[in-house]
Amino acid sequence: MEKLREELLILENKISKLEPNKSQRAELLNKLEQYADNFIGQLDDSLSFRGNETKDSSRLAIDGTTASIEEIISIFEEEVDTPGLNPASGGHLGYIPGGGIFATAMGDFIAAISNRYAGLYFGSPGAVRLENRLIDWMKMVFNYPDSALGNLTSGGSIANLIAITAARDHFGIEGEKVQKAVVYLSEQTHHCVHKALRIAGLNSVVIRNIPLDEAFNIRVDALEKMIISDKKAGLYPFLIVASAGTTNIGNIDPIEKIADIKDKYNLWLHIDAAYGGFFILVDELKSKFKGIERSDSLVIDPHKGLFLAYGLGAVLVKNQKAILKSHHYRASYLIDATKNDEEHSPADLSPELTKHFRGLRLWIPLKLYGVEIFANALKEKRGLCIYFLEGVKKLGFKVGPEPDLSVGIFQYIHESIDSNTFNKTLMDEIHEDGRVFLSSTLINGAIWIRVAVLSFRTHVSTVDRCLEMIKDCLQRTELKLALK
Numbered sequence: 204m205e206k207l208r209e210e211l212l213i214l215e216n217k218i219s220k221l222e223p224n225k226s227q228r229a230e231l232l233n234k235l236e237q238y239a240d241n242f243i244g245q246l247d248d249s250l251s252f253r254g255n256e257t258k259d260s261s262r263l264a265i266d267g268t269t270a271s272i273e274e275i276i277s278i279f280e281e282e283v284d285t286p287g288l289n290p291a292s293g294g295h296l297g298y299i300p301g302g303g304i305f306a307t308a309m310g311d312f313i314a315a316i317s318n319r320y321a322g323l324y325f326g327s328p329g330a331v332r333l334e335n336r337l338i339d340w341m342k343m344v345f346n347y348p349d350s351a352l353g354n355l356t357s358g359g360s361i362a363n364l365i366a367i368t369a370a371r372d373h374f375g376i377e378g379e380k381v382q383k384a385v386v387y388l389s390e391q392t393h394h395c396v397h398k399a400l401r402i403a404g405l406n407s408v409v410i411r412n413i414p415l416d417e418a419f420n421i422r423v424d425a426l427e428k429m430i431i432s433d434k435k436a437g438l439y440p441f442l443i444v445a446s447a448g449t450t451n452i453g454n455i456d457p458i459e460k461i462a463d464i465k466d467k468y469n470l471w472l473h474i475d476a477a478y479g480g481f482f483i484l485v486d487e488l489k490s491k492f493k494g495i496e497r498s499d500s501l502v503i504d505p506h507k508g509l510f511l512a513y514g515l516g517a518v519l520v521k522n523q524k525a526i527l528k529s530h531h532y533r534a535s536y537l538i539d540a541t542k543n544d545e546e547h548s549p550a551d552l553s554p555e556l557t558k559h560f561r562g563l564r565l566w567i568p569l570k571l572y573g574v575e576i577f578a579n580a581l582k583e584k585r586g587l588c589i590y591f592l593e594g595v596k597k598l599g600f601k602v603g604p605e606p607d608l609s610v611g612i613f614q615y616i617h618e619s620i621d622s623n624t625f626n627k628t629l630m631d632e633i634h635e636d637g638r639v640f641l642s643s644t645l646i647n648g649a650i651w652i653r654v655a656v657l658s659f660r661t662h663v664s665t666v667d668r669c670l671e672m673i674k675d676c677l678q679r680t681e682l683k684l685a686l687k
């Protein structure tokens with residue numbers, strides 16, 4: 204016993220570095236603060252995309268040796284923060300940006316220091332209450348009933364998965380029923396919905412791609428015809444997935460009319476509003492979301508529309524029974540943890556048990572800044588998208604349908620060369636340039652370049668820089684393809 208005690212005291216001494224003292228903490232924080240200040244300070248002048256440049260990526264490997272905080276920061280800067288896309292930059296206008304407001308870091312910092320257990324109410328009633336109040340706020344924003352449940356997820360993909368499993372379990376889609384079950388979605392549905400169906404054991408359901416109109420919106424007449432014909436054929440239609448802000452084009456499906464169909468045929472309507480949902484905060488755009496409150500489940504991503512750093516999505520589900528059926532479980536070792544549940548616990552509404560206390564990264568900014576500031580930022584992003592499209596039109600580009608939100612598409616039609624070859628080469632030039640990052644997409648076989656304005660750091664000057672860059676790249680593309 205004495206010997207063991209001595210060994211334990213030696214071990215305690217050996218691991219004491221894991222709890223730095225006040226001055227050590229201050230020194231570490233000071234170094235991190237300096238890095239953060241430099242990083243944020245140079246964002247305006249740095250490239251948004253840098254290709255593959257790294258110094259020596261082998262330094263990322265874990266080999267058991269130790270390094271000083273200065274060395275660690277330098278490895279991080281050179282090997283992680285330099286190559287590829289810089290999502291913190293306002294010049295990130297590709298995919299779906301967000302930026303990462305500073306207050307996210309404050310929330311994550313405090314969450315990690317206090318390490319509150321936000322999975323079950325018993326462990327941290329305050330943390331669970333805080334997350335549930337955020338869900339309540341979202342229910343209010345989208346006019347969902349008080350009885351709806353919700354969960355803060357790591358992102359939109361897991362949020363969509365939770366909604367899909369709830370729909371599955373509401374209708375009891377299992378066993379032989381799977382192959383006769385029908386899901387209606389569109390070519391513009393985000394691919395994470397297909398992944399969710401696969402993960403949820405619904406790989407062999409019948410998937411119907413609803414035809415789209417010229418603005419890439421779901422055609423409701425075609426949807427209804429499909430449902431009628433599937434029912435006649437003895438199939439089991441159960442789920443419609445619509446988008447409020449597609450990733451490719453940013454368009455919003457005709458939600459109200461789709462909700463009429465779902466009521467008429469008693470189907471589950473899921474809306475993926477991961478990108479577009481928070482634009483509902485902008486007064487002028489509210490009417491575009493009419494009917495969203497009639498959906499059965501809804502996905503919205505604060506790490507997109509509320510500009511948080513990556514790591515926060517959200518799902519709302521109206522049918523309590525359905526979402527609990529998928530996720531509620533009582534393990535024998537958790538019997539104490541289920542007493543006095545005054546609130547629904549996140550662990551009962553998602554696949555996660557122990558989880559990051561991610562609510563804090565949204566709660567702090569909403570408390571610190573209020574809500575209106577986010578509405579104004581979103582209004583600015585939409586305006587910038589329109590401003591940008593006017594600008595590329597002037598440069599001779601063809602632009603796609605008028606954007607519903609802040610994603611637009613454009614392409615250059617050159618009289619003497621195939622359009623895909625030209626736009627692919629132009630895209631390569633844009634990536635090579637790197638001043639601003641754009642991404643492209645394939646729509647009906649044609650390459651379109653996308654502009655997605657959603658970083659809180661994107662402003663008029665960024666869009667002007669982007670237009671200048673495109674003008675330069677256009678010239679370089681013509682030279683490269685010997686068109687000049």
Ligand SMILES: Cc1ncc(COP(=O)(O)O)c(C=O)c1O
Nearest residue numbers: 299358359360393395450477478
């Ligand atoms: C409309 C839409 N749904 C779902 C997702 C997936 O979300 P996440 O990347 O947060 O998992 C995205 C991502 O861009 C999206 O735009």
